[in-house]
Amino acid sequence: xxxxxxxxxxxxxxxxxxxxxxxxxxxxxxxxxxxxxxxxxxxxxxxxxxxxxxxxxxxxxxxxxxxxxxxxxxxxxxxxxxxxxxxxxxxxxxxxxxxxxxxxxxxxxxxxxxxxxxxxxxxxxxxxxxxxxxxxxxxxxxxxxxxxxxxxxxxxxxxxxxxxxxxxxxxxxxxxxxxxxxxxxxxxxxxxxxxxxxxxxxxxxxxxxxxxxxxxxxxxxxxxxxxxxxxxxxxxxxxxxxxxxxxxxxxxxxxxxxxxxxxxxxxxxxxxxxxxxxxxxxxxxxxxxxxxxxxxxxxxxxxxxxxxxxxxxxxxxxxxxxxxxxxxxxxxxxxxxxxxxxxxxxxxxxxxxxxxxxxxxxxxxxxxxxxxxxxxxxxxxxxxxxxxxxxxxxxxxxxxxxxxxxxxxxxxxxxxxxxxxxxxxxxxxxxxxxxxxxxxxxxxxxxxxxxxx
Amino acid sequence: xxxxxxxxxxxxxxxxxxxxxxxxxxxxxxxxxxxxxxxxxxxxxxxxxxxxxxxxxxxxxxxxxxxxxxxxxxxxxxxxxxxxxxxxxxxxxxxxxxxxxxxxxxxxxxxxxxxxxxxxxxxxxxxxxxxxxxxxxxxxxxxxxxxxxxxxxxxxxxxxxxxxxxxxxxxxxxxxxxxxxxxxxxxxxxxxxxxxxxxxxxxxxxxxxxxxxxxxxxxxxxxxxxxxxxxxxxxxxxxxxxxxxxxxxxxxxxxxxxxxxxxxxxxxxxxxxxxxxxxxxxxxxxxxxxxxxxxxxxxxxxxxxxxxxxxxxxxxxxxxxxxxxxxxxxxxxxxxxxxxxxxxxxxxxxxxxxxxxxxxxxxxxxxxxxxxxxxxxxxxxxxxxxxxxxxxxxxxxxxxxxxxxxxxxxxxxxxxxxxxxxxxxxxxxxxxxxxxxxxxxxxxxxxxxxxxx
Numbered sequence: 030x031x032x033x034x035x036x037x038x039x040x041x042x043x044x045x046x047x048x049x050x051x052x053x054x055x056x057x058x059x060x061x062x063x064x065x066x067x068x069x070x071x072x073x074x075x076x077x078x079x080x081x082x083x084x085x086x087x088x089x090x091x092x093x094x095x096x097x098x099x100x101x102x103x104x105x106x107x108x109x110x111x112x113x114x115x116x117x118x119x120x121x122x123x124x125x126x127x128x129x130x131x132x133x134x135x136x137x138x139x140x141x142x143x144x145x146x147x148x149x150x151x152x153x154x155x156x157x158x159x160x161x162x163x164x165x166x167x168x169x170x171x172x173x174x175x176x177x178x179x180x181x182x183x184x185x186x187x188x189x190x191x192x193x194x195x196x197x198x199x200x201x202x203x204x205x206x207x208x209x210x211x212x213x214x215x216x217x218x219x220x221x222x223x224x225x226x227x228x229x230x231x232x233x234x235x236x237x238x239x240x241x242x243x244x245x246x247x248x249x250x251x252x253x254x255x256x257x258x259x260x261x262x263x264x265x266x267x268x269x270x271x272x273x274x275x276x277x278x279x280x281x282x283x284x285x286x287x288x289x290x291x292x293x294x295x296x297x298x299x300x301x302x303x304x305x306x307x308x309x310x311x312x313x314x315x316x317x318x319x320x321x322x323x324x325x326x327x328x329x330x331x332x333x334x335x336x337x338x339x340x341x342x343x344x345x346x347x348x349x350x351x352x353x354x355x356x357x358x359x360x361x362x363x364x365x366x367x368x369x370x371x372x373x374x375x376x377x378x379x380x381x382x383x384x385x386x387x388x389x390x391x392x393x394x395x396x397x398x399x400x401x402x403x404x405x406x407x408x409x410x411x412x413x414x415x416x417x418x419x420x421x422x423x424x425x426x427x428x429x430x431x432x433x434x435x436x437x438x439x440x441x442x443x444x445x446x447x448x449x450x451x452x453x454x455x456x457x458x459x460x461x462x463x464x465x466x467x468x469x470x471x472x473x474x475x476x477x478x479x480x481x482x
Numbered sequence: 483x484x485x486x487x488x489x490x491x492x493x494x495x496x497x498x499x500x501x502x503x504x505x506x507x508x509x510x511x512x513x514x515x516x517x518x519x520x521x522x523x524x525x526x527x528x529x530x531x532x533x534x535x536x537x538x539x540x541x542x543x544x545x546x547x548x549x550x551x552x553x554x555x556x557x558x559x560x561x562x563x564x565x566x567x568x569x570x571x572x573x574x575x576x577x578x579x580x581x582x583x584x585x586x587x588x589x590x591x592x593x594x595x596x597x598x599x600x601x602x603x604x605x606x607x608x609x610x611x612x613x614x615x616x617x618x619x620x621x622x623x624x625x626x627x628x629x630x631x632x633x634x635x636x637x638x639x640x641x642x643x644x645x646x647x648x649x650x651x652x653x654x655x656x657x658x659x660x661x662x663x664x665x666x667x668x669x670x671x672x673x674x675x676x677x678x679x680x681x682x683x684x685x686x687x688x689x690x691x692x693x694x695x696x697x698x699x700x701x702x703x704x705x706x707x708x709x710x711x712x713x714x715x716x717x718x719x720x721x722x723x724x725x726x727x728x729x730x731x732x733x734x735x736x737x738x739x740x741x742x743x744x745x746x747x748x749x750x751x752x753x754x755x756x757x758x759x760x761x762x763x764x765x766x767x768x769x770x771x772x773x774x775x776x777x778x779x780x781x782x783x784x785x786x787x788x789x790x791x792x793x794x795x796x797x798x799x800x801x802x803x804x805x806x807x808x809x810x811x812x813x814x815x816x817x818x819x820x821x822x823x824x825x826x827x828x829x830x831x832x833x834x835x836x837x838x839x840x841x842x843x844x845x846x847x848x849x850x851x852x853x854x855x856x857x858x859x860x861x862x863x864x865x866x867x868x869x870x871x872x873x874x875x876x877x878x879x880x881x882x883x884x885x886x887x888x889x890x891x892x893x894x895x896x897x898x899x900x901x902x903x904x905x906x907x908x909x910x911x912x913x914x915x916x917x918x919x920x921x922x923x924x925x926x927x928x929x930x931x932x933x934x935x
Contacts, residue, residue: 044834069714077832079840193679202716203675204657221674222656226646258741261522261734263655280733281714287737288711291744295826298751299818307827307841315848318819322852325815329808330863337804337867343796350803351790354919355782357807362778365752366771373748374760379530381497387532388760395768399775410783414790466807 043070044077051082063089068097076106080310084113095122100130104137105306109313111138116145124149128175129276132161169253170246172286173267173276176200179207180233182216187229189219202279204263208237215266215274217241243268246275250286255378257283290376297454298369300324324459332357332466339474342482348415349477352424355407356473360431360465363399367392367439368461372453375443389440396436400429419481427473431465438464496523497530504535516542521550529559533763537566548575553583557590558759562766564591569598577602581628582729585614622706623699625739626720626729629653632660633686635669640682642672655732657716661690668719668727670694696721699728703739708831710736743829750907751822753777777912785810785919792927795935801868802930805877808860809926813884813918816852820845820892821914825906828896842893849889853882872934880926884918891917 043062050058063071063086071090075083075098087110090098099107099122111119119142123134135143135158147155157175164170178199180189189206193199205218218241219233227236243266244253253265265278292303300321305314336343336353343350371388374380380388404425412421442460443453496515503511516524516539524543528536528551540563543551552560552575564572572595576587588596588611600608610628617623631652633642642659646652658671671694672686680689696719697706706718718731745756753774759767789796789806796803824841827833833841857878865874895913896906 042834045836048836067713069712073712073832077834077837079837079844190678194681197679199675199679221678222652224678225643225674226650226652228647258737259522259526260520263733280716284711284737284740287740287744291740291748292826295744295747295751296822298748299815299822301819301822305823307823307832308837308844311844311847311851314844315851318816318848319852319855321819322812322816322856326808326812326856326859329811332811333804333808336807340800340804343803344800347793347797347803350796350800350806351786351793353803354789354807354810355779355786358782358785359775359779362752363771363775366754366774369749369752370754370758370760373745379526379760381495381530383498383501384530384532384761391532391761391764391767394764395771398764398768399772402772403775403779406779 043074047074047086048078048082051085059086059089063091068094069101071098072101075102075110076306076308079308080106080109080306083110087114087118092121096124096126096130099123099134100126103306104304105302105309105313107134107137108139109306109309111142116142120145120149128154128157128161129171129173131158132171136162136166164246165249167250168246169244169248169250169265169267169278170276172250172253172282173246173278174200174282175276177207177266177274177277178203179209179213179274180219182208182210182232182234182237184233185229186224186227186231186233186236189224189233190229202264202281204280205238205241207266207274207277208233209274213274214272215243215268218264218266220263241266243272243274244278245270251290251376252378253278253283254286254290254376257287259378293452294372294376294454297452298458300455328459328463328466331463332470335467335470336474339470339478342474342478346420346477346481348411348417348420349474352411352420353470353473356424356427356431357466357469359403359428360435360469361462363396363432364435364439364461364465365458367396367436368442368453368457371440371443372457375447375453380444385444389437392436392440393433396432397429400432403432404428420477423473423476423480427469427476430472431469434468435461435465496527500527500539501531501535504538512539512542516544521547522554524551525554528555528563529759529761532761533559533562533759536563540567540571545574549577549579549583552576552587553579556759557757558755558762558766560587560590561592562759562762564595569595573598573602581607581610581614582624582626584611585624589615589619617699618702620703621699622697622701622703622718622720622731623729625703625706625735626699626731627653627735628729630660630719630727630730631656632662632666632727633672635661635663635685635687635690637686638682639677639680639684639686639689642677642686643682655717655734657733658691658694660719660727660730661686662727666727667725668696668721671717671719673716694719696725696727697731698723704743704829705831706731706736707739707743707829710740712831746905747825747829747907750905751911753908781912781916781919784916785923788920788923789927792923792931795927795931799873799930799934801870801873802927802934805864805873806923806926809877809880809884810919810922812856812881813888813922814915816849816885817888817892817914817918818911820849820889821895821906821910824893824896825910828900828906833897838897842890845889845893846886849885850882853885856885857881873930876926876929876933880922880929883925884922887921888914888918 047059047062071094075086102110123131123146135146150158161171205220208216208219210216217237217239219237223236242260242262246267246269263280266274267276267278269275289303296303296305302317407428408421408425411424412418438461442457446453446457500512500515524547528539555563576584576599588599603611614624658673661669661672663669670690670692672690676689695713695715699720699722716733719727720729720731722728742756749756749758755770860881861874861878864877865871891914895910899906899910
C-alpha cells in the first residue's frame with residue numbers, strides 16, 4: 030500500500046535526491062532511483078531539473094519508458110533534451126509509440142530526427158504517420174488514438190467478453206467500446222459499465238448508447254474542451270465525413286488539452302508560450318522573452334510620446350506628473366478584469382451573440398459605478414495633498430472617462446481579435462493596456478491643459 | 483448519431499433560442515427545449531444568461547435534473563439563483579444528491595436553506611452530511627464520493643460479475659472496484675479492464691493492483707492535482723489514518739479540480755474570485771471588484787508619493803516626466819513573466835529546494851541580459867528624442883536596475899507568500915508591480931537627481 034500523503038514531499042525529495050546524486054556522480058543511487066519510477070514520475074522529475082542535466086539522466090531511464098517520456102515532455106523540454114541524444118537513441122525510443130504520439134515527436138524535433146524516424150518505419154507505419162501529420166496541430170485528428178476496440182452490434186455481450194478475454198488486454202483509458210457496422214461506420218458506444226452489469230445473453234444493440242457524440246478530425250482542441258465539459262463525456266469517437274470511425278480521444282488526452290488551454294491563458298497573458306519550460310536553458314528563454322518585452326517597450330514609448338504632447342502643461346503644473354500614473358494604472362487594472370473574464374468566457378464557450386449585449390451593459394455599468402466612486406476618493410486625496418480643487422476635479426473626471434473606456438476596451442478587444450483570428454489570450458493584454466495608458470494620459474493631461482492653464 | 487461539429491454552434495444558438503423565447507414568453511418553446519437537454523447542458527445554458535432570467539427558467543428544468551444543476555453551477559451563480567427559489571424547491575431539488583454534493587450546496591447557500599435541508603434529512607443522512615462538512619473545503623474528504631463499490635479479495639471474478647449484474651448499475655465514473663478486507667481496510671483496486679479481460683475463475687487477489695495510491699481526507703485539492711497528473715491516475719481512494727476506505731475521488735471530480743486551480747490563477751491575477759460568475763448581477767459584482775481596485779489604488783498612490791519626493795527634479799527637467807513610465811512598466815512586464823512561471827511551477831509541484839537556486843540564477847541572468855539590451859535601446863531612442871546623453875545614461879542604468887529587481891521580486895514573492903500561507907496567485911501581482919513601480923521611479927528619478935542637477 031502506498032500512502033500518498035508522503036508522496037508529495039517524496040516528489041520534491043526525489044528531485045533533491047537526484048540532483049545530489051548527479052553532483053556526486055553517484056551512479057548506483059541514480060540506477061536504483063529510476064528503477065522505482067513510473068514514466069509520468071520520470072517526466073515530472075525531468076521537468077523539475079535544469080536542462081543541462083537532463084541529458085545526463087537519459088541513460089538511467091528504463092528503456093521501456095524512453096518513448097513515453099519523450100512524448101510526455103513539453104515541446105520545449107523535448108527539443109532541449111534531444112540536443113543530448115543521437116538519432117539512434119531517439120529512433121529506438123519512439124519505436125513502440127502510437128501514431129499520434131509519434132507525430133507529436135516528429136513534428137516538434139528538428140528535421141534530422143524526423144527524417145531518421147521516417148526511415149525507420151515500414152510502409153504502413155509511414156502511411157499512418159503522414160495521415161496523422163496531415164491534420165493541423167491541436168485538432169482532433171492529430172490528437173486521437175487509433176487503437177479503439179471496435180465491435181459489431183449484432184453479437185451477444187457474452188461473445189464480447191470472450192473476445193476481450195482472448196485479447197488479454199484492452200487499450201489504456203478505455204471506458205467504452207466503439208460499435209461499428211459492416212462498413213466501419215460508427216453506430217454508438219458500449220460503456221464498459223453496461224457490458225459488466227447487463228445480462229450476458231443480451232446483444233450489444235440492446236444496451237449500447239446510440240446517442241453517443243462523435244467529432245470530426247478537423248475540430249480544434251479548444252472546441253473539444255467545450256464539448257467535453259458541457260456534455261460530461263468520458264471519450265470522444267472521431268469520425269470522417271462519411272461517418273466512418275477513425276479514432277478516439279481519451280479522457281487523459283482531454284485532461285492534457287484542458288491543462289494546455291489553461292496554460293495558454295495563464296502564460297499567454299505575460300507573453301510566454303504555453304509550452305514554456307521552467308528549466309530550459311538561459312539563452313533560448315531570454316530570446317523568447319525579449320520579443321515580448323520589445324513589443325511592450327514600443328507601447329510604452331507610445332504612451333511616453335502621448336505624455337510628451339503635454340510637456341508644456343507638465344512644466345507648469347508639476348503635480349500633474351506626480352498624479353498621472355494613477356489614472357492610467359487604474360484603467361489598466363479595471364480593464365484587465367473585464368478582459369480576463371471575456372477571454373475565459375470565450376474559451377469556455379459561454380459567450381453568444383444574444384448575451385453579449387447584456388454583458389456589455391453589465392461591464393460598462395460596473396465601470397461607471399467604479400469610476401464615480403474612485404473619482405470621489407482620488408479627488409479627495411489629491412485635494413488633501415495639493416489643496417487644488419481644479420486638479421481634483423480634473424483627476425476625478427479623467428478617472429471616470431478612463432474606467433469607462435477600459436470596460437469598453439476589455440469587452441470588445443477579445444471579440445474583435447477572435448473575429449480577426451488572433452488569440453486574445455496572448456495579444457489582448459497589450460492592446461488593453463495600450464488603450465488605457467493612452468486614454469488615461471490624454472484625458473488627465475488634456476483636461477488639465479484645458480482647465481488649469 | 484449526433485454530429486458534434488454542429489453542436490458547438492448549436493450551443494450558442496441554444497442560448498439565443500432560450501433568450502428569445504424568454505423575451506416572447508414562449509412557454510412551449512422553452513418546455514420542448516429543456517426536454518432535450520442533459521443536466522450539464524442546462525448548467526452551461528444557465529451560466530450563459532443574465533442572472534435575473536435564471537429564476538424564470540427553473541420551472542422548465544426537468545425535475546430529475548434539479549439537484550445536479552444546483553450542484554454543478556458555480557458557487558456565485560448558485561447563490562444568485564437561490565434568490566428566486568423557496569426553501570421547498572431547494573429541499574426537493576437536493577433530495578437525491580450524494581453527501582459531498584449536498585455539503586457543497588449547504589455550505590454555499592445562505593443558512594436558511596442549510597437549515598431547511600438539514601431538517602429534511604433522516605438521522606443517517608444528517609450524520610453523513612456533518613461528517614463531510616467536518617472536512618475543510620477543497621480537501622479530499624469534502625470532495626470524495628462515498629458510493630464506491632467495495633469487494634473482497636478472496637472471491638472469483640465470476641462471482642464479482644454475477645454480483646454486479648444483480649446490482650444492474652454501478653456508480654458513474656467507476657474505472658475500478660475498491661478491494662477491502664474483512665475490517666474495511668483498503669487493500670487495492672481491481673480495474674474494470676482487468677475484470678473484463680481476465681479469466682473469470684481467477685480470484686480478485688490474482689489480478690488486483692496492490693500498489694494503488696490512496697490519499698488521506700485532509701489532502702488539499704491542489705496536492706491532489708499534482709499527484710493525479712504525475713501518476714497518471716484514474717481514481718483515488720480516500721483512506722483514514724487506520725487505512726480504512728472512506729471514499730473515492732473520481733476522474734471527473736479531478737477535472738473540476740484542475741479547472742478550478744486554473745481559474746484560481748487566471749482570475750486571481752486580476753483580483754477576481756475563481757467562482758466569478760460572468761452573468762451575476764451588477765451590484766454584487768461591482769462590490770467585489772471595488773475591493774481589488776481599492777488595493778491597487780493604494781499602491782498607485784504609494785508610487786505617486788515616491789514620484790512626489792522628486793518634484794523638484796521633475797520641475798527642472800520635464801523630459802523625466804515623459805520618460806519615467808517606461809522604466810516602471812518594463813519592470814512590471816518582465817517581473818510578471820518570472821512571477822507567473824513561479825506560481826504555475828509551484829502549483830504543478832515542480833519547484834523544490836534544490837532546483838530553486840538554479841531557477842533564481844536563470845531568472846536573474848535573463849533579467850541582466852534583458853536589462854542591458856533594453857538599456858541600450860531606450861538610451862538610443864531617448865537620445866534621438868531629447869539629445870541629452872546624461873538622460874540616456876540615467877534611463878539605461880535605471881532599466882538594468884529595475885529589471886534585475888523585477889526578476890528577484892518575481893522569483894521570491896511566490897515563495898515568501900507560500901511560506902506565509904498567502905495564495906500567490908491572488909496577491910503576487912500586486913506585490914510585484916508595487917515593487918517594480920517604486921524601484922523604477924526611485925532608480926530613474928533618483929539617478930536623475932544625482933547626475934542631472
